[in-house]
Amino acid sequence: MQMHKNRPKNEKHSRTVMIRILTCIRPHTALVALSLLLSVITVVLTLYIPILTGHGVDQIIGKENVDFKELSAVIITILACIAVTSVCQWFMNHINNKITYRVVKDLRICAFNRLQVLPLSYVDSHSSGDLISRVITDIDQFSDGLLLGFTQLFTGVITIVGTILFMLSINPYITLVVVVLSPLSFLIANFISKRTFAMFKKQSEARGELTGFTNEMLGGIKVVQAFGHQDEAQEQFEEINRRLSGYSMRATFFSSITNPATRFMYSVIYAGVAIAGCFAVVRGMLTVGQLSSFLSYTSQYTKPFNDITGVITEFQNSLASAARVFELIDQPSIAEDKAGAVRLQNPEGHVTMEHVSFSYVPEVPLIENLNLEAGCGQRIAIVGPTGCGKTTLINLLMRFYDVNSGIITVDGQNITDITRHSLRAAYGMVLQETWLKAASIRDNIAYGRPNASEDDIIRAAKEAHAHSFIMRMPDGYDTVIAEGGSNLSQGQKQLLCIARVMLCLPPMLILDEATSSIDTMTEIRIQKAFEKMMEGRTSFVVAHRLSTIKSADMILVMDKGHIIEQGVHEELLKKGGFYARLYNSQFSAV
Incomplete structure (x- = not known):
């Protein structure tokens, strides 16, 4: 029937x-x-x-x-x-x-x-x-x-x-x-x-x-x-x-x-x-x-x-x-940029989020009434347990997803009034999950700047501490990376992703567990490179290793889609709250 x-x-x-x-x-x-x-x-x-x-x-x-x-x-x-x-x-x-x-x-x-x-x-x-x-x-x-x-x-x-x-x-x-x-x-x-x-x-x-x-x-x-x-x-x-x-x-x-x-x-x-x-x-x-x-x-x-x-x-x-x-x-594409949307030119990096709410599924709320202000050149660290909304916050900043309510601004402009391309070009991203295309190491580093000179590519690789292992590869910078980077270690792939951002140096940075796959000694060197890279740039750093964010200008502690604590490292430790418990759980042996 x-x-x-x-x-x-x-x-x-x-x-x-x-x-x-x-x-x-x-x-x-x-x-x-x-x-x-x-x-x-x-x-x-x-x-x-x-x-x-x-x-x-x-x-x-x-x-x-x-x-x-x-x-x-x-x-x-x-x-x-x-x-x-x-x-x-x-x-x-x-x-x-x-x-x-x-x-x-x-x-x-x-x-x-x-x-x-x-x-x-x-x-x-x-x-x-x-x-x-x-x-x-x-x-x-x-x-x-x-x-x-x-x-x-x-x-x-x-x-x-x-x-x-x-x-x-x-x-x-x-x-x-x-x-x-x-x-x-x-x-x-x-x-x-x-x-x-x-x-x-x-x-x-x-x-x-x-x-x-x-x-x-x-x-x-x-x-x-x-x-x-x-x-x-x-x-x-x-x-x-x-x-x-x-x-x-x-x-x-x-x-x-x-x-x-x-x-x-x-x-x-x-x-x-x-x-x-x-x-x-x-x-x-x-x-x-x-x-x-x-x-x-x-x-x-x-x-x-x-x-x-x-x-x-x-x-x-x-x-x-x-x-x-x-x-x-026939699937609907990403909504077109609003009529009259402008290009973001020479951004200074002043980012605000006002009363932002968002959920992937309407019945399951995630971020509710979130407020955040990042001043020009500030380093904002975002910490919290898994699933608290840290990566979602990054997706909203980049407009991979649009907020359900509230507004996000860059230099006082609502990001919905800015073209997506210019907004995303203003950010440099290093994610926990690395992505490299099947091409030479040189092409992967220059992915964001295809016309970059050889000297600039090498300089970026050196600042990311990737130059030494690249030179040990069979063809140096001409070595072709296999699909998915299977001929590189996870740490090497992440170093190349960092070098890619080092080459572009946009005015704002997003580092989402950027050193999670790197050994401790390399991480120390990378942190120094990050310090140089973040100078004068608004940076959002998502981290599980709290030792890497002690110098942040502002630490946001998130839980269940809300900012439950914020301040600098010493202040949050003195409060003895959620952040202090997270920090002490990682260094309880010290």
Whole structure:
């Protein structure tokens, strides 16, 4: 019963996706028209050959009674038709490939561009494997279906129409047998295709889930093995794979019925034409050559139906994959900068937060009525237990998320009145989670300043205490970092991230557990580099090691989204409150 309820919805969704696909093809209308023209030429010549064949058969009247002159002319004409048809088919396939891959290229660019502007809330709520699957796997599936559509659907439809016209020119009555029986094939194909779309859609979703899980396991394979989680991971993988296999089997089952069912109908049609044709020959309504032509046409007429039903099956998979891609493309992007938003120029770094409230989920409040003022050049340390809102505070400062209520200002300007690009360019970030692209060390350090000189890059690396280990690498600054920085230690990756900020030196800094993966001796050197880097710059330092923030101008102690204490290190220790307990818990042995 549920399947019948969902069927109209699936049909409407399928039509909507089809309209979107046609919209994607529209820019290539000229190539589509040329492909159709070549398809018409190919079909007409192909269908003309049976007439020539029948004419040739009629030239063989009997033993020692053959019109060789006329037969030779027929054979030459057939060979010429075959040659022209082959050339047209080659060009048509080339054009179809060009159309398909241009559409796919445009669609993949569009999907990737959408990823660049999606709100972090959407990215955070979807696994990276699912998003990758939409941009790569689903578009590949769509490509296969689209190529089949151009290659076989156009030619198939034109062949059907052309065959009927040629058969009508030979004998309208026998043609009627073909036309009357043919709709049964369409009814069977339509009945089955309605049931395959839903299964192919579930198959695509399960495939994305499996890709995401595999990606997650590969990224944390050391942790999986260290905690002996292989069996549980295997069970979870098998459960998702079992669901994917089930959806795939059901989709394949429905789609596999199409071919044998339609072939049965083709056989019935062929038999009907053969019987009717034999009676027509006996009555003198057809020649033997015309009957051979008619049987050839009947065979050619049924073949496109088989191709089209195969295309329909593949196209259902393609539509399901395209639907997931369009769903990604249709996601609302980050809200545009407000009309009249200005560029933040020469910021001094005076940052305030007034009555700010924010939550990721409306039902679960996180930050409520938070007030903060950071003067120009001040060093603001933010401490507190895990989940208290420290990193969320950073996300709000950078406008990765917008506040639910209240305002944040920089130099007296509401950050919603400032362009996001100029606001984020005013901050330099070093995060606990490092990110390096698969490129040379030089390119990674110069990520924020691509035109930086070699001397500036080396200077930044030296100030970050990264120069020495870089020079020990096989190719120095030209050493290519593997994907995810797998050929570097966690500490080395963090040093490169610090060097990246050292090179840009923006007016405001955000250091979110920036030295968490660095050994104690290196941390001491890095702290000296940070001291130099933070001179005259407003800095927000999120730290768990309280020893690193003793010199901060203001320490904010957060708990459950509120600032519960603030002051300098000595003041907070004297209060004997939450900060003092945190500090003493870390140095209780001292």
